[in-house]
Amino acid sequence: MPAPHVTVTRRLLFNAGHRVHNPALSDEENVRLFGKCNNPNGHGHNYTLDVSVRGAIDDRTGYVHDLGALKQLVEEVAVSKMDHRNLNLDVAFMHGIIPTSENIIVAIWGLLAPAIHPAALVRLVLWETSNNYVEYTGD
């Protein structure tokens, strides 16, 4: 019988600032679309990122993926580049991209998906506040 496949999730926290602004639009249109999130000097969030990977349970360890090792990988590849930074100005992989949660989560996927194996990245959830989150499964 093939090994069962299980999805495991690690949660990471980081803080970052951003300004939601589309430079292609007028200042008035930006304010109309983004309201407080368009504040000229930005604002901060305490982000929560849930990283889910799926794979076969390893016979030797009983794990799909060591979650401590997964945490280290996610920190190194993605979180350390955003934590305590301004997403508009300091984060190379967000340059030229409006830093909404939707765009952030897609960018994180692009960094993480190639780095995780033999388990596969299957789901990211990014909480911007305790009320708002986005979810991405790579499509």
Ligand code: NI
């Ligand atoms: Ni915001």
